[in-house]
Amino acid sequence: MFGDSLLPSECSLIVEELKQTSLCFQCAHGRPTTAPLVNLEALHGQIAKMQVRDDEGRELWHGLCRQGVSLERASLRLRAAADEIPS
Structure with a gap:
């Protein structure tokens, strides 16, 4: 409490x-x-400088980017959460 x-x-x-x-x-x-406990803007700037991309130029890691709201993403998260619940 x-x-x-x-x-x-x-x-x-x-x-x-x-x-x-x-x-x-x-x-x-x-x-x-x-x-x-960190300045997320500064951390995001440092990560952006690393330019983590694959051979075709696609971004490989976007963990600090805000994800758009979508039913697909919500559905994936709900399924993942349901998989964690013991039977």
Whole structure:
């Protein structure tokens, strides 16, 4: 609960369990669970300088680019999350 004191080992356990979820950056109510510790604009600029492309000039890695909203992407994410739920 908000305001409860935790031991460092409890904090580590919570973070490790959170990393295993499909929506690790928000709680079940949609509230953020983490805060960025880096300047994402500066990091994105450094990655853009690397120009990670294949032989045909296609970008290989775009992890920091904002993805467009689409039903296909939402469907893929929902299927991936459903696959993680134990039967």
